[in-house]
Amino acid sequence: MSLRLGKNIKLVYMGVGIAVLTAALIFCLNLVVGGYWDVTADDRFGLDKDTVKWLEDNKYGVNIRFYVSKDLAQKDVALAGYADYVRRLLAEYQRRSNGQIKVSAVEVVPFTSSQTEAERAGVKEFAAPDNKKYVYLGLSFTDENGRTLAIPQLAPERRDELESDITRLLSVLTANRRPRLGILSPYFRAAEQKNPLRYAENLPFVDQLETLGYDVVSLSKTSPFVPEGIDAVLVFYPLNLEEEALYALDQYLMWGGKVMVMMDVLAEERFKEKEMFIGYNSGLQRLLKNAGVLYREDVLAGDNSNSRELMLSGHFIKYPFWLIVTNDGIAEHPVMKGTKKLFLNHSGFFEYTPQQNLRTTVLFSTGENSGALPAVKAINLTYDGLLKDYLLTDKRYPLALLIEGKFKSLFDRPIVSSAQILAEMPPFLSLPLKEGTLLLVGDSDMAAAALWDAKAGQKHDAFAAATLSDNMRFIESALDYLTQSGYATVARKPDEKPRLNMSDVFYRLAAGVYQPQKKAIADELAEIRQQITEAKERLAALALPSAKQIKNLEELQRTEADKENELRRIAYLTEERYQNYLSWFAVAVIGGLPLLWVLLVWGIYRIYERRVRRRAEEYVK
Amino acid sequence: MFLRDVLTCWGKEFRLYFQSRIVYLLLFVYAAMAAVFTLYASDFYNNTAVNLYQFFRFQPGIAAMIVPALTMRLWADEYRHNTLEVLLAQPISYAAIATGKFLAAWSIAGIMLVSSAGFWLIVGVMVPLDNGWIAANYLFTFLMAGSLCAVSAAVSAFCYNVLAAFLSSLAVCIVLAAARFSSWAEKFMPDNLLIMQLSKAFDFGQQYNDLISGQARFAAVAYFVLVIGAALWVNIIAVEYKRS
Numbered sequence: 001m002s003l004r005l006g007k008n009i010k011l012v013y014m015g016v017g018i019a020v021l022t023a024a025l026i027f028c029l030n031l032v033v034g035g036y037w038d039v040t041a042d043d044r045f046g047l048d049k050d051t052v053k054w055l056e057d058n059k060y061g062v063n064i065r066f067y068v069s070k071d072l073a074q075k076d077v078a079l080a081g082y083a084d085y086v087r088r089l090l091a092e093y094q095r096r097s098n099g100q101i102k103v104s105a106v107e108v109v110p111f112t113s114s115q116t117e118a119e120r121a122g123v124k125e126f127a128a129p130d131n132k133k134y135v136y137l138g139l140s141f142t143d144e145n146g147r148t149l150a151i152p153q154l155a156p157e158r159r160d161e162l163e164s165d166i167t168r169l170l171s172v173l174t175a176n177r178r179p180r181l182g183i184l185s186p187y188f189r190a191a192e193q194k195n196p197l198r199y200a201e202n203l204p205f206v207d208q209l210e211t212l213g214y215d216v217v218s219l220s221k222t223s224p225f226v227p228e229g230i231d232a233v234l235v236f237y238p239l240n241l242e243e244e245a246l247y248a249l250d251q252y253l254m255w256g257g258k259v260m261v262m263m264d265v266l267a268e269e270r271f272k273e274k275e276m277f278i279g280y281n282s283g284l285q286r287l288l289k290n291a292g293v294l295y296r297e298d299v300l301a302g303d304n305s306n307s308r309e310l311m312l313s314g315h316f317i318k319y320p321f322w323l324i325v326t327n328d329g330i331a332e333h334p335v336m337k338g339t340k341k342l343f344l345n346h347s348g349f350f351e352y353t354p355q356q357n358l359r360t361t362v363l364f365s366t367g368e369n370s371g372a373l374p375a376v377k378a379i380n381l382t383y384d385g386l387l388k389d390y391l392l393t394d395k396r397y398p399l400a401l402l403i404e405g406k407f408k409s410l411f412d413r414p415i416v417s418s419a420q421i422l423a424e425m426p427p428f429l430s431l432p433l434k435e436g437t438l439l440l441v442g443d444s445d446m447a448a449a450a451l452w453d454a455k456a457g458q459k460h461d462a463f464a465a466a467t468l469s470d471n472m473r474f475i476e477s478a479l480d481y482l483t484q485s486g487y488a489t490v491a492r493k494p495d496e497k498p499r500l501n502m503s504d505v506f507y508r509l510a511a512g513v514y515q516p517q518k519k520a521i522a523d524e525l526a527e528i529r530q531q532i533t534e535a536k537e538r539l540a541a542l543a544l545p546s547a548k549q550i551k552n553l554e555e556l557q558r559t560e561a562d563k564e565n566e567l568r569r570i571a572y573l574t575e576e577r578y579q580n581y582l583s584w585f586a587v588a589v590i591g592g593l594p595l596l597w598v599l600l601v602w603g604i605y606r607i608y609e610r611r612v613r614r615r616a617e618e619y620v621k
Numbered sequence: 622m623f624l625r626d627v628l629t630c631w632g633k634e635f636r637l638y639f640q641s642r643i644v645y646l647l648l649f650v651y652a653a654m655a656a657v658f659t660l661y662a663s664d665f666y667n668n669t670a671v672n673l674y675q676f677f678r679f680q681p682g683i684a685a686m687i688v689p690a691l692t693m694r695l696w697a698d699e700y701r702h703n704t705l706e707v708l709l710a711q712p713i714s715y716a717a718i719a720t721g722k723f724l725a726a727w728s729i730a731g732i733m734l735v736s737s738a739g740f741w742l743i744v745g746v747m748v749p750l751d752n753g754w755i756a757a758n759y760l761f762t763f764l765m766a767g768s769l770c771a772v773s774a775a776v777s778a779f780c781y782n783v784l785a786a787f788l789s790s791l792a793v794c795i796v797l798a799a800a801r802f803s804s805w806a807e808k809f810m811p812d813n814l815l816i817m818q819l820s821k822a823f824d825f826g827q828q829y830n831d832l833i834s835g836q837a838r839f840a841a842v843a844y845f846v847l848v849i850g851a852a853l854w855v856n857i858i859a860v861e862y863k864r865s
Contacts, residue, residue, distance in 0.1 A: 015858050022851035029840045030822040037837040039757035045836040078668050088836050500748045503666040594652030597736040598645050605639045
């Protein structure tokens with residue numbers, strides 16, 4: 001190659017001119033053109049209309065700092081991909097906010113000022129899911145007054161909730177005041193301990209509510225009034241409520257208060273509590289009856305179609321009392337916004353008769369194929385017991401009710417005589433002053449983390465919870481409705497297709513081959529173990545067991561060991577087959593498919609070539 | 622008229638690829654390389670992305686190695702067989718010749734890309750994928766391969782033999798596809814806003830990643846189209862220069 005510049009200077013100028021022009025065009029386009037085409041099936045880069053509306057209405061400036069570990073891609077590729085997604089979503093927030101939201105990224109390097117800054121902002125180091133290397137990936141939100149909120153760690157499992165979390169925190173940060181929620185429950189003993197801001201029991205949903213913008217205070221069971229400044233009361237698992245508490249709730253409703261009650265016939269999460277076994281008594285029946293509602297405190301609602309699976313007496317069945325409430329049973333109401341799937345365990349149900357001045361709405365109920373079972377029979381239930389005692393009634397059982405309007409008072413005069421307390425509490429009302437709201441839920445277990453957080457039991461921050469059901473969303477939405485918090489609630493992104501790896505698929509295929517064999521051995525093993533237990537019990541009962549009996553037990557134990565070995569062998573064979581599948585797949589993809597493609601292209605070209613030759617020959621002839 | 626000339630030139634070049642047989646080798650090498658990188662250079666089995674990200678992320682690198690082999694003989698063969706003068710003497714514009722040759726190389730790149738569709742199909746049967754996203758990614762990868770074809774063809778137009786054409790276009794393509802200007806700028810000049818903007822605007826890998834991320838920026842599409850246009854123009858100038 002030789003360039004004779006003197007002779008072709010015009011062409012050289014042209015070449016340089018083209019390069020400069022193209023470069024300028026590319027640069028300008030990158031600066032000016034901000035539009036994009038979202039090619040994903042679930043519109044993952046777009047913002048929900050509620051978020052857009054909130055961003056358009058927002059008049060306060062917020063700085064969002066995005067903290068990402070340096071070289072995240074080298075530490076965890078999947079997490080780096082998620083960080084890229086977060087970055088793009090934040091850019092969309094900035095773009096839509098009319099200049100109110102400013103996003104900046106901070107690369108966190110250990111032992112530098114960036115790490116200190118991240119920690120100060122509330123972002124925490126965490127172990128990457130893939131390789132357990134410690135990384136920073138979090139957000140901080142700072143308003144014009146320097147107030148800061150943070151998402152300490154951005155967990156990829158919460159991808160569907162990301163927009164909802166960001167919008168929520170933005171609205172919490174820019175809100176004029178945080179709603180105050182009073183919780184009345186036997187599990188919140190703090191008020192008696194004279195520390196109203198602390199609660200005794202570890203209930204993750206309360207942590208979640210605090211993170212989502214609520215000031216939570218504990219209410220005393222013995223106080224005859226709800227203190228001033230409480231925006232809503234949550235009565236969580238009421239148990240033998242005192243007359244004072246009943247009076248407090250009654251008067252609170254008369255003054256236009258908002259109350260949410262989560263009752264439970266059989267509180268699975270409270271199994272350790274003896275009260276559950278001897279029958280449930282909320283102490284609220286009079287108040288409910290006054291609103292035309294009956295909560296059956298001794299009967300459970302079941303649903304044959306929408307329920308989760310359970311092993312009962314050796315039978316793997318859809319257990320009717322572990323309810324799944326889906327769209328079919330969920331009403332269209334602002335409270336149920338964004339709620340698509342609820343999990344309830346051993347829920348009670350409501351019966352109601354419409355009352356004058358009160359509007360009653362069923363928020364959610366069981367499906368059409370439902371039934372009922374006395375709660376006492378559900379304890380130590382066997383498969384045969386279920387078949388015998390469970391009554392299919394073909395009717396829907398209301399599991400949550402919303403009652404709004406002017407309530408009647410249960411009382412005709414104040415129950416308090418102490419002048420000092422009377423002076424502290426609001427005056428007695430026998431007729432309602434304002435419309436009150438009572439939201440009733442038939443199950444308290446639904447607030448247990450195990451039913452809404454796929455990572456329940458692990459110690460993690462509220463924003464790292466992985467969505468298992470919409471239970472928490474329902475509680476949040478219900479309290480938002482009751483307190484009129486004004487917080488932005490954004491529906492989470494539609495369910496992504498179930499995450500399935502190639503590795504899972506191959507393993508399932510391999511395991512499927514040995515499944516019948518494995519099941520047969522497992523059944524035999526269960527039977528042998530049962531026999532061993534019985535033999536041991538028999539031997540223990542005898543003062544002097546015979547040699548034959550001991551030999552028999554030893555024989556059973558030998559058989560048990562053999563069966564266990566067989567199971568181990570099957571596990572080994574499964575692993576071996578799985579590895580073989582991976583190898584075959586690799587060979588097929590690396591060698592087979594390219595070869596097939598080459599042959600196909602070669603074949604097509606040969607056919608084409610022959611046709612051309614034939615035409616040429618015809619032409620020559 | 623122009624289009625007819627382009628098509629004629631394209632047809633001739635396209636047929637030539639198959640007559641030389643090297644295209645079969647390239648097809649096989651490309652498909653095998655893409656599969657090896659996807660399966661072994663990333664955690665594909667345990668982390669199968671719905672958009673087959675593990676497959677697409679390596680495409681610029683693979684294309685940078687394969688495309689020079691496709692374009693090396695576009696002009697060099699004309700010199701070797703002394704047919705350039707004859708070709709340029711035909712009643713057909715230089716632009717049509719350059720475009721036809723480029724389109725022929727791009728078509729072969731397209732056939733290569735389609736060779737991986739079998740992989741998409743097999744994985745799609747086994748795990749749920751976002752097929753619309755993947756189809757779009759194929760389109761963007763085709764566009765990216767086109768820009769490398771155009772650049773590579775322009776470089777090879779300056780060369781007189783096949784080896785020189787291959788080596789020089791390989792060097793240019795690798796620098797273009799692998800050099801992460803934005804990373805360098807972030808490392809060395811993070812405070813210089815203009816340099817940062819410039820480096821991002823011209824970062825080939827960054828632009829490609831922007832396209833396959835699911836949020837395909839119009840500016841990134843324009844980037845590749847402009848690169849193709851500019852390279853074709855340079856290609857025409859190179860031919861004119863040689864002719865003169």
